[in-house]
Structure formats: C-alpha cells, structure tokens
Amino acid sequence: MKQKKPVTPAAAGFDLQSVQRPLTTVDVVIFSVLEGRLHVLLVTRPDDASEPFPAMWALPGGFVDVKKDLDLESCALRKLQQKTGVKTPYLEQVGSWGSSKRDPRGWSATHVYFALIPTPAQPLQGSNNSNAAWFPLEEQRVRMKLAFDHGKLLEAAIQRLRNKVEYTSLPAFLLPEEFTLSDLQRMYEIVLERPLEKSAFRTRVFGADLVEPVDKVRSGPNRPAQLYRLIHPHEIVYFPRTFSPRKGSED
Amino acid sequence: MKQKKPVTPAAAGFDLQSVQRPLTTVDVVIFSVLEGRLHVLLVTRPDDASEPFPAMWALPGGFVDVKKDLDLESCALRKLQQKTGVKTPYLEQVGSWGSSKRDPRGWSATHVYFALIPTPAQPLQGSNNSNAAWFPLEEQRVRMKLAFDHGKLLEAAIQRLRNKVEYTSLPAFLLPEEFTLSDLQRMYEIVLERPLEKSAFRTRVFGADLVEPVDKVRSGPNRPAQLYRLIHPHEIVYFPRTFSPRKGSED
DNA sequence: TTACTTAGTTGCTCTGTGGCACTAAGTTAG
DNA sequence: CTAACTTAGTGCCACAGAGCAACTAAGTAA
Numbered sequence: 001m002k003q004k005k006p007v008t009p010a011a012a013g014f015d016l017q018s019v020q021r022p023l024t025t026v027d028v029v030i031f032s033v034l035e036g037r038l039h040v041l042l043v044t045r046p047d048d049a050s051e052p053f054p055a056m057w058a059l060p061g062g063f064v065d066v067k068k069d070l071d072l073e074s075c076a077l078r079k080l081q082q083k084t085g086v087k088t089p090y091l092e093q094v095g096s097w098g099s100s101k102r103d104p105r106g107w108s109a110t111h112v113y114f115a116l117i118p119t120p121a122q123p124l125q126g127s128n129n130s131n132a133a134w135f136p137l138e139e140q141r142v143r144m145k146l147a148f149d150h151g152k153l154l155e156a157a158i159q160r161l162r163n164k165v166e167y168t169s170l171p172a173f174l175l176p177e178e179f180t181l182s183d184l185q186r187m188y189e190i191v192l193e194r195p196l197e198k199s200a201f202r203t204r205v206f207g208a209d210l211v212e213p214v215d216k217v218r219s220g221p222n223r224p225a226q227l228y229r230l231i232h233p234h235e236i237v238y239f240p241r242t243f244s245p246r247k248g249s250e251d
Numbered sequence: 252m253k254q255k256k257p258v259t260p261a262a263a264g265f266d267l268q269s270v271q272r273p274l275t276t277v278d279v280v281i282f283s284v285l286e287g288r289l290h291v292l293l294v295t296r297p298d299d300a301s302e303p304f305p306a307m308w309a310l311p312g313g314f315v316d317v318k319k320d321l322d323l324e325s326c327a328l329r330k331l332q333q334k335t336g337v338k339t340p341y342l343e344q345v346g347s348w349g350s351s352k353r354d355p356r357g358w359s360a361t362h363v364y365f366a367l368i369p370t371p372a373q374p375l376q377g378s379n380n381s382n383a384a385w386f387p388l389e390e391q392r393v394r395m396k397l398a399f400d401h402g403k404l405l406e407a408a409i410q411r412l413r414n415k416v417e418y419t420s421l422p423a424f425l426l427p428e429e430f431t432l433s434d435l436q437r438m439y440e441i442v443l444e445r446p447l448e449k450s451a452f453r454t455r456v457f458g459a460d461l462v463e464p465v466d467k468v469r470s471g472p473n474r475p476a477q478l479y480r481l482i483h484p485h486e487i488v489y490f491p492r493t494f495s496p497r498k499g500s501e502d
Numbered sequence: 503t504t505a506c507t508t509a510g511t512t513g514c515t516c517t518g519t520g521g522c523a524c525t526a527a528g529t530t531a532g
Numbered sequence: 533c534t535a536a537c538t539t540a541g542t543g544c545c546a547c548a549g550a551g552c553a554a555c556t557a558a559g560t561a562a
Contacts, residue, residue: 109275
C-alpha cells in the first residue's frame with residue numbers, strides 16, 4: 001500500500017515507525033548422521049510460563065539481532081556455532097514461513113536454514129548445551145510434537161534434503177574431510193533410505209569429478225579402501241539432470 | 252540469546268517490545284512470455300525524495316500488512332492481484348533475503364516469490380498500473396539497474412525457474428488452459444533458451460501423465476494440432492530424475 | 503591354508519533419450 | 533487438380549547410464 005500517491009517526507013517517516021512490524025526469527029535444522037541414522041539437533045524451550053511452548057523441544061533459533069547480525073545467513077551461522085561449535089558446515093536456506101498465527105506473541109516470520117555437519121566426535125561440544133540433543137528421524141519426522149510450527153519446518157527441510165541428495169553431492173558434507181567411496185555411498189543410502197548400486201554409484205561420482213584420491217588407504221579387518229577428499233571442498237556438485245543428460249556441460 | 256536463563260514474564264514482555272524488529276516485505280517476480288520471450292513485470296518506485304530509490308524500477312512488492320495479510324503467501328497473492336488482476340497463477344517461494352544494508356531505512360528482510368502467468372491478453376489489466384510494465388529478460392537480467400537488491404533477487408528467481416524447468420512441468424503455467432504440444436515445447440525452449448528434440452519431448456510429456464487431449468484441434472494454415480489440457484491443473488509434475496529413474500513412484 | 507569380509511571391476515541387459523528421417527494433414531499458389 | 537510449403541506427429545537406430553550379478557582383490561582371523 002504505497003503505490004503512486006505522493007507521500008511527504010514526514011508522512012513516510014511516520015508510516016515506517018507506526019506500521020506494525022512482524023517478529024523476525026531464524027531457525028536452523030542441523031542434520032548429522034549418528035549410529036547409521038539421520039539425526040537432527042533440537043533444543044528445549046525455556047521452562048517458563050511466560051514463554052510460548054515452555055519446555056517443549058524446538059529447532060535451534062531465535063530472533064534476528066539487528067545489532068549483531070549483518071544478514072540472515074550470518075545469523076544462522078551464529079546460532080549454529082552456539083549450539084554445535086561447528087564453524088563451516090554446509091548451510092542452505094530452505095525458505096521462510098510467516099503468518100499471524102504461528103507465534104502466540106504476534107505476527108511472525110521465520111527464515112529457515114538447514115546445515116549438514118560431519119558426525120560429531122563428542123555428543124555436543126558447544127558451549128551451553130545441557131538443553132540440546134540429537135534425535136533420530138523416522139518417517140520424515142521426530143517422535144514428539146515440536147514447538148511452534150517447527151514440525152512443519154523440519155519436514156520441509158528433510159524433504160529438501162532428500163530431494164536434493166538425488167542429484168547433488170550433499171551427503172559428502174556429512175563426512176569428515178577424508179572418506180572412502182563406501183562411506184560416501186553409505187551416507188547417500190542413509191539419507192535416501194534405500195540401497196544404491198555400487199558400480200553405478202562409483203561411475204556417477206567419478207564422472208562428476210567430485211573427489212580425488214589422497215595417498216592413503218583405510219585399513220581394517222578386510223581389504224583396505226582408498227581414501228578420497230572433495231576436489232572443491234566448499235562447492236556442491238550437481239549430477240546431470242533429466243532432459244539433456246548429454247555431457248556434463250550445463251552451466 | 253534466550254537460552255535457559257529463566258526470564259520473568261515482565262522481562263520477557265519488555266524484551267519483545269524493546270527489541271528492534273527488522274522491516275518485513277514481500278516481493279514478487281512475475282514471469283510471463285510475450286512475443287516469444289520471457290518477460291518480468293516491474294513497477295516504478297514513487298518519485299519522492301523521501302523514499303529510497305525514487306522513480307527507479309523495482310519488483311512489485313512492499314511491506315507485510317500485519318492487519319490484512321494472514322500469511323506470507325496470501326500477501327504475495329495480494330500484491331500479484333493488485334498488479335495483474337490474475338487470481339490463481341503458479342506461485343512459489345524463492346527464498347528470503349535480509350540484511351542491515353539492503354534497505355536504507357534499516358535492517359530489512361524480504362520474502363521473494365515468483366509467479367507464472369499466461370500471456371496476458373491486454374498489456375496490463377490490473378487496477379492502478381500506470382507505473383507497471385513488462386521487461387524482457389536478457390542474459391538472466393533486465394537491462395537497467397533495479398532498486399534495492401532487486402537485481403539479485405530477480406536473478407535468483409530466474410535461476411530457480413530455469414533450473415526447475417529442466418525437470419518439472421512449470422512452463423505449462425505460462426500457457427492458457429488449452430494448448431498444443433508444440434505450444435508447450437515452445438515455452439520450454441523460451442525459458443531454457445535452447446531447442447529441444449520434438450520426439451523426446453513428447454515421450455517425456457506423455458510418459459508423465461501431464462496432459463490429456465481435449466476433443467478439439469487448433470487449425471491454421473497447416474496441419475491442425477491436437478489440443479491438450481493439464482490433467483491436474485494446479486499441480487506441478489516432476490519428471491523422473493537421475494539416480495533412480497525406476498517409475499515415477501517418488502513421493 | 504582356509505574362511506570371511508569388504509573393496510573394487512567387468513560384462514550383460516534394459517530403458518530413456520538424442521538425433522534424424524520419415525509420414526500426415528492441412529493451406530496456398532499455380 | 534496438383535505441387536509446394538508448413539507444421540504435426542511417428543518410427544527407428546545408437547548410445548549412455550542404471551540395474552543386476554558375478555567376478556577378482558586384499559586384507560584379517562581361526
């Protein structure tokens with residue numbers, strides 16, 4: 001509602017202040033693979049009657065801090081770092097959800113990101129995490145009901161993840177720097193919840209120039225496996241899609 | 252910053268009011284095909300020195316109206332309806348962009364949607380549209396610089412559109428209810444900016460149960476063409492992706 | 503030395519698509 | 533009436549990648 005009717009400077013300023021602004025939050029869906037299953041990190045809401053959804057499990061997140069956060073992504077990174085200590089995972093925006101009803105405190109919009117981090121060595125190495133825990137995903141959900149519309153947000157993030165895994169190198173970000181091809185295949189299978197063909201998988205991966213061998217092998221109780229690392233550790237690789245699979249020469 | 256330190260009701264209420272809230276807007280990238288090229292609808296900013304980017308071209312959009320808008324999507328639909336008169340196009344969220352710097356008036360976050368509408372009969376049949384116009388896209392951009400970061404938003408929307416066209420039925424929404432297969436193929440070719448193979452295209456479309464023939468043909472100076480319509484006019488169809496082409500039985 | 507396990511390869515079949523030539527069905531020009 | 537033209541729609545072959553399965557490779561453990 002601003003169209004073409006000329007506004008005086010005073011009126012415009014007044015308008016900006018008086019217009020009710022929605023609450024703005026960022027929520028982060030943090031995925032990792034533990035014990036062979038996809039998990040998501042959740043935190044408990046403060047156990048205080050004045051807060052909405054007290055003591056319930058929720059996605060880590062909170063209000064954008066106009067003073068601290070330069071932009072939405074750094075806000076998401078900040079919240080992720082607070083909870084996990086991880087600095088540079090894979091981070092991607094899922095989308096935003098806003099309505100008058102999703103937060104009892106008023107009209108609110110949240111910007112949702114998802115992050116992929118390698119299986120953490122310690123359960124949780126962040127600072128104050130007594131109230132955070134990993135939950136396994138079953139049927140695209142966690143077992144209990146989450147605060148706000150976080151159940152819906154989580155489902156959307158999983159959907160996005162699983163969809164994108166079909167044609168990208170995303171699962172590589174669930175692994176440490178060096179990994180075997182079987183490791184990588186296992187990550188795909190865990191996320192997709194279906195087995196993949198070994199040979200087809202390998203042709204795909206090699207054909208995409210995704211990994212390069214390092215001069216090491218992983219030894220175990222059986223045949224040692226070649227270790228690989230990502231050629232471009234911070235780039236996501238798209239496998240050729242439908243329509244014109246001819247060549248990998250799409251932009 | 253809310254963690255587990257117990258907050259008193261008073262404190263929480265105070266916090267909510269005093270915390271500076273970012274500005275919240277919605278912008279819509281409206282695509283249509285005119286004269287065989289992909290166009291986008293832009294509007295001019297008010298020509299008033301007190302407004303940011305006066306008189307520049309920008310994406311249609313504006314502040315979320317906490318009173319009027321139930322949620323983000325209906326806000327986008329409202330803005331779209333204002334500008335084009337179209338009621339039920341294809342509408343999809345592209346994502347959100349927020350930072351301290353993108354709007355000189357302060358920290359702001361915008362939620363970006365894109366819409367596909369059939370080629371409009373009249374240039375613009377919306378209400379007050381003296382300040383709106385269609386611009387052709389060249390090299391993923393429009394010719395001039397846009398207000399705010401709208402150039403970036405527009406590029407992101409185009410990117411999303413072109414990507415998704417590779418494996419979905421999106422271009423069908425650029426056509427009227429009834430169309431020929433050549434019409435449909437042409438839409439794909441216009442968006443993708445490359446020719447497609449006729450026979451491969453047809454097998455794809457038919458294989459996906461996307462269209463059904465209507466009992467009419469389009470006559471012209473040459474062989475008449477069978478007319479089709481969408482089997483599910485409001486659903487987007489995904490063509491089978493890579494990895495597991497086995498059936499169209501993905502969720 | 504044998505059994506077992508996981509790593510990695512090879513070869514076959516099957517399917518969807520790219521490429522291209524062909525047929526079909528209308529109009530317009532002579 | 534026929535030939536030329538244009539667009540609609542089909543048929544056929546080749547090829548690349550996926551599914552499938554068997555095979556080889558290289559280690560450990562009994």
